[in-house]
Amino acid sequence: MTVDARRPLGWAALVAALLVYPFVDRALGFQTVHAVSDGMIYVLLALGLNIVVGYAGLLDLGYAAFFAIGAYSMGLLNSPVLGSPLYGYPWSFWVCIWIAAVVSALLGVAIGAPTLRVRGDYLAIITLGFGEIIPVAIRNLGDVTIEIGSWRPIERLNLTGGENGVNPVGRPQLPGVPFETDPVPWYFLILVIGALSLWAMNRLRDSRLGRAWMAIREDETAADCTGVNPISTKLLAFALGASFSGFAGSVYAAKLQAITPGAFEFQVSIMLLCMVVLGGAGSLKGVILGGMLITLFDRVVLTQTTFMVRALGRTIGVPALATADLTLWRWFFFGLGLVLVMLLRPEGLAGRRLRPAPVADEAEDILDVVRAPRVDGVPEWLRERAQNGVAAAPAILDVRSVTKRFGGVVALNEVDLVVPRGAIIGLIGPNGAGKTTFFNVVTGLVRPDGGHITFNGVGLVGLRPNAIVARGIARTFQSIRLFQNMTVLENALVGEHCRLTATVPGAVLRPPAVIAEETRARARARELLTFVGLGGKENELARNLPYGDQRRLEIARALATEPRLLLLDEPSAGMNPREAQTLTELIGLLRRELALSVLLIEHHMEVVMGISDRITVLDYGTRIAEGTPAAIQRDSRVIEAYLGTGYEQDLAG
Amino acid sequence: MLDLADVSTYYGNIRALRGISLTVAPGEIVTLIGTNGAGKTTTLRTILGTVRPHRGTVSFNGHRLDTLTTNRIVRLGIAQSPEGRRIFPRMTVLENLELGAFVRPDREAIAPDLERVFTLFPRLRERSAQKGGTLSGGEQQMLAIGRALMARPALLLLDEPSMGLSPILVDTIFRIVEDINRQGTTILLVEQNARMALRVAHRGYVIQTGRIVLHDAAAALLRSDLVRKTYLGEK
Missing domain, CATH: 3.40.50.300 (P-loop containing nucleotide triphosphate hydrolases)
Structure with missing residues (x-):
C-alpha cells in the first residue's frame, strides 16, 4: 500500500541490487544467473497459483497444467521447424506471450467452471486429474489421424511434438539485445515481466476484486449473502491465476529453447504449492521468498553441497560420500522444510501473524465499553441512499404461502409474512421452528418448494443470494459469520462490493474514477464502523474482536450493502441485558433515521417486544400467531409453545 | 473441590x-x-x-x-458444555449423546441417562436419527448440553x-x-x-x-x- 512512500531508500537499494546483480555475478564468476532466472520463472508461477490458493482459497493440485499450456502455446506458435500445417511459420515472441496468457486464462475458466460447486478435497482431486490429463494429452497429440470411413481429413498431424516435445522454440527478437546463451538478457526480460506481474497483483489484491477473493476464501456463504457473486469471483481467480502461468510458460519455453511434456508433471504442481505454503499463502512477499528459497536451494545449494561432500569424501577416503548426490534428496529436504515451517510458523515464513487483540485496558470504565449509538453518528451517505428509494409497493417484503421441505421434514408450511415499509417485524418461535430457514429462503440460500416472495414489487424466488443483496436485502447470521482473517475495515468494504464497479483493468490501471470510488468506499466504511462503535479498530483482524464487537461488525457489513x-x-444472542438495550436503540435508530425495514429473529423478549411493530410466531414450520406484541404475549398458543409462564415474572424482574 | x-x-x-x-x-x-x-x-x-x-x-x-x-x-x-456448540455435525443426535458418555466406566447407567436427556429435551428424541449438523442452532445447543450431561461429571x-x-x-x-x-x-x-x-x-x-x-x-x-x-x- 504505502510501503513505497515510507521506505523509498529500501526500495531504491533493492532495485539497484537487482540491476547490478548479474554483472557482479559475472565479475566474480559465480554463474548463478541462470538459476536465479529460472527461479524467477517459478516465482511468477507461484504468484499466479497464489491468486487461486492464497487469495481465493481454492486448493489447486494441478497448476502445472497451466504452465504447460503457456509453454506449449509459445512453443507451437513460435517454433520455426514444427511440421504442422497449422503453425507454418513462427510468430513473434511478443505476440505469442499474450496469446499464451489468453489461452491459459480461457483454460482456467474451462477447468474452473465444472468445479464451481465443489470445494476443499473434491476441488483438489478434480484439479489433480486435470494436471494429469494435460501432459498425457500433449504426449498423445504428436501423431493425430482422424478417419471417417475412407476419408481422412487429418492424417498423421503432429500437433504437439508428442514425447519429443517442441525443439527448437523461437527466441524473442529485440533490436540490439542478443537473446542467446548469455543468461543476462533473459534475466532482465524475466525481471521486467515479473515486476509488472507483481505490480498488477499487488493492485488487484487491494481492490474490490481482491477483497472478494478473500471473502470467498473465508466464508463463501457469507460472501454470497454480502453481495459477492461466488461464481464469477472464482472463475476470475482461475482465469487470472492461469494467465500469469501463461507468461511464465512462454518465457520458460523460449529460454530453454525446447519443451517436453515431462517438464510439467505432478511434482511441478506440488513444488509450486510448496513455494506458496512455505512462504505464506496470500502474501506476495512470502511467495517470492518461498519460490526463491526452494529454487535456489535446489539449483545452487544442493549442487554446491554435493561438490563439497564429494571432495570431502575423496579427501578422507569414504567412497559413499565421494559418490553422493544430494540433488536426489531434494524431495526429502522440501518435505522436511515444509514440515518444520508448518510446525513452527503455520502461517508461512512471511504470512500474516494471527495475534489476538489486547483486552480492554485496565483503566477503561466498564460502562464505556458499551457505547450507545448516536443520531449524529448516522453516516450522511446512508441517509442520502435512504431518500433515493423508490416505493414500488406498499409492503417492502411480501411472502405468500412459502413452503420448504427437507426430506420428510416440513421446515416451512405455507408461511405468509408481510413487512410494511419502515416497519420492524419480529419473528419468534421455538427452537427448530423454521425461523432461520425462513431467512435462508428470503435471502436465496435455500430455494422454496412453493410460494411467492416479492420484494419492492419484484419476485425474488430463483435469484442468487448476491443478486438479492444487490436489490436491497442484507442479513446477519445466528452464529456470527465474519471474514475472520480479514481486517475490520476489509469486512465492511466487502459489504460495499456490490455498490462498487471496478473491473480487472480498472483495478490494475487505477484510472481517476477507480481511485475516487475506492477512496469514497474506504471513507464510508470508516464512517459506518465509527457509527456502530468500532472506530479505532479498523485494522484489527475480525477474528480477534471480542464477541460483542463481532456482532456489531456483522451489522456494519450488512449496512454497507445499502439495504432497504x-x-x-x-x-x-450472547449479549447481557445492557448490551441488548444498546442494540435495541441501534435498531430503532436505523428505522427512524434511515427508514430501514427490519425483520428480526430474537429470543430476548425485552428486545423483540420492545421494538417490534408486529410479531409473527412459527411453530413446526407453521405460522401459529401474528399480531402486535401485546396480543402475542396474551396468545395462549404462543405461551404454551414458546413463552412459557415463567417469562412474565422474568420481565418484571 | x-x-x-x-x-x-x-x-x-x-x-x-x-x-x-x-x-x-x-x-x-x-x-x-x-x-x-x-x-x-x-x-x-x-x-x-x-x-x-x-x-x-x-x-x-x-x-x-x-x-x-x-x-x-x-x-x-469435569465436563463442559456447550463449548461453542461444537457438536459432531456428521454423526447422528444419538451418536453425539453416546459419545458424551465415552469416558464413563459405568456402562449400565448410560441408558437411563440417555432417557433422562430425552425427557429433558423431547425435541432431541424426535430428531435422534438426524445428523447433528442438520439441527437448528437452538437444537444444537440442546444437544451440546445433553452431551455434557451424558458424561455425568x-x-x-x-x-x-x-x-x-x-x-x-x-x-x-x-x-x-x-x-x-x-x-x-x-x-x-x-x-x-x-x-x-x-x-x-x-x-x-x-x-x-x-x-x-x-x-x-x-x-x-x-x-x-x-x-x-x-x-x-x-x-
Whole structure:
C-alpha cells in the first residue's frame, strides 16, 4: 500500500541490487544467473497459483497444467521447424506471450467452471486429474489421424511434438539485445515481466476484486449473502491465476529453447504449492521468498553441497560420500522444510501473524465499553441512499404461502409474512421452528418448494443470494459469520462490493474514477464502523474482536450493502441485558433515521417486544400467531409453545 | 473441590486473566458473570487445560490441573458444555449423546441417562436419527448440553447454556441446572442472563477485564448496585 512512500531508500537499494546483480555475478564468476532466472520463472508461477490458493482459497493440485499450456502455446506458435500445417511459420515472441496468457486464462475458466460447486478435497482431486490429463494429452497429440470411413481429413498431424516435445522454440527478437546463451538478457526480460506481474497483483489484491477473493476464501456463504457473486469471483481467480502461468510458460519455453511434456508433471504442481505454503499463502512477499528459497536451494545449494561432500569424501577416503548426490534428496529436504515451517510458523515464513487483540485496558470504565449509538453518528451517505428509494409497493417484503421441505421434514408450511415499509417485524418461535430457514429462503440460500416472495414489487424466488443483496436485502447470521482473517475495515468494504464497479483493468490501471470510488468506499466504511462503535479498530483482524464487537461488525457489513430491508438473526444472542438495550436503540435508530425495514429473529423478549411493530410466531414450520406484541404475549398458543409462564415474572424482574 | 489461586493466563503477550482466585465447593452452583471479553470463557478454558495459566494454580479434588492434558482433566470428572456448540455435525443426535458418555466406566447407567436427556429435551428424541449438523442452532445447543450431561461429571462447566434458546426453554434449562445439582453434580455456570443465573446459583463472582471485582452470595449480588446497573440493565 504505502510501503513505497515510507521506505523509498529500501526500495531504491533493492532495485539497484537487482540491476547490478548479474554483472557482479559475472565479475566474480559465480554463474548463478541462470538459476536465479529460472527461479524467477517459478516465482511468477507461484504468484499466479497464489491468486487461486492464497487469495481465493481454492486448493489447486494441478497448476502445472497451466504452465504447460503457456509453454506449449509459445512453443507451437513460435517454433520455426514444427511440421504442422497449422503453425507454418513462427510468430513473434511478443505476440505469442499474450496469446499464451489468453489461452491459459480461457483454460482456467474451462477447468474452473465444472468445479464451481465443489470445494476443499473434491476441488483438489478434480484439479489433480486435470494436471494429469494435460501432459498425457500433449504426449498423445504428436501423431493425430482422424478417419471417417475412407476419408481422412487429418492424417498423421503432429500437433504437439508428442514425447519429443517442441525443439527448437523461437527466441524473442529485440533490436540490439542478443537473446542467446548469455543468461543476462533473459534475466532482465524475466525481471521486467515479473515486476509488472507483481505490480498488477499487488493492485488487484487491494481492490474490490481482491477483497472478494478473500471473502470467498473465508466464508463463501457469507460472501454470497454480502453481495459477492461466488461464481464469477472464482472463475476470475482461475482465469487470472492461469494467465500469469501463461507468461511464465512462454518465457520458460523460449529460454530453454525446447519443451517436453515431462517438464510439467505432478511434482511441478506440488513444488509450486510448496513455494506458496512455505512462504505464506496470500502474501506476495512470502511467495517470492518461498519460490526463491526452494529454487535456489535446489539449483545452487544442493549442487554446491554435493561438490563439497564429494571432495570431502575423496579427501578422507569414504567412497559413499565421494559418490553422493544430494540433488536426489531434494524431495526429502522440501518435505522436511515444509514440515518444520508448518510446525513452527503455520502461517508461512512471511504470512500474516494471527495475534489476538489486547483486552480492554485496565483503566477503561466498564460502562464505556458499551457505547450507545448516536443520531449524529448516522453516516450522511446512508441517509442520502435512504431518500433515493423508490416505493414500488406498499409492503417492502411480501411472502405468500412459502413452503420448504427437507426430506420428510416440513421446515416451512405455507408461511405468509408481510413487512410494511419502515416497519420492524419480529419473528419468534421455538427452537427448530423454521425461523432461520425462513431467512435462508428470503435471502436465496435455500430455494422454496412453493410460494411467492416479492420484494419492492419484484419476485425474488430463483435469484442468487448476491443478486438479492444487490436489490436491497442484507442479513446477519445466528452464529456470527465474519471474514475472520480479514481486517475490520476489509469486512465492511466487502459489504460495499456490490455498490462498487471496478473491473480487472480498472483495478490494475487505477484510472481517476477507480481511485475516487475506492477512496469514497474506504471513507464510508470508516464512517459506518465509527457509527456502530468500532472506530479505532479498523485494522484489527475480525477474528480477534471480542464477541460483542463481532456482532456489531456483522451489522456494519450488512449496512454497507445499502439495504432497504435488514434481516437480523438473533442479534442479541450472547449479549447481557445492557448490551441488548444498546442494540435495541441501534435498531430503532436505523428505522427512524434511515427508514430501514427490519425483520428480526430474537429470543430476548425485552428486545423483540420492545421494538417490534408486529410479531409473527412459527411453530413446526407453521405460522401459529401474528399480531402486535401485546396480543402475542396474551396468545395462549404462543405461551404454551414458546413463552412459557415463567417469562412474565422474568420481565418484571 | 475446584480451586483457582491467583491464575493469570495470556494469549500471546496479552493478559486475559489477571490473577483470578475462585473456589467451588462440592454440591454448589457457582456463577461467573461479566461482559463480553471480560475473561469468563478464558477461565473455563484454563480449568479444562485448553489454555495454560502462566501463573497460579488450578486444582481439583487435590489434583493439579494446570499440568494435565484436557482429556486427563475430563477423566477426572469435569465436563463442559456447550463449548461453542461444537457438536459432531456428521454423526447422528444419538451418536453425539453416546459419545458424551465415552469416558464413563459405568456402562449400565448410560441408558437411563440417555432417557433422562430425552425427557429433558423431547425435541432431541424426535430428531435422534438426524445428523447433528442438520439441527437448528437452538437444537444444537440442546444437544451440546445433553452431551455434557451424558458424561455425568462431578463438576459441570456450563458456558452460556441459555444462549439462543426460546424463553420457555430458558426456564427449562435453569430448572435442569437446579435438578442435576440436587442429584449431586457441582456446577460452574457462565451466563449472560445474569438474573436467571443468580437466581439458581448459591454464590457468584463478577469478573471485569480479567479480574474478580466482586464475589458474594448470589442473593446479595442480585441486590448489589454494580450488578444491577452493569449486568441487569437497570437504570
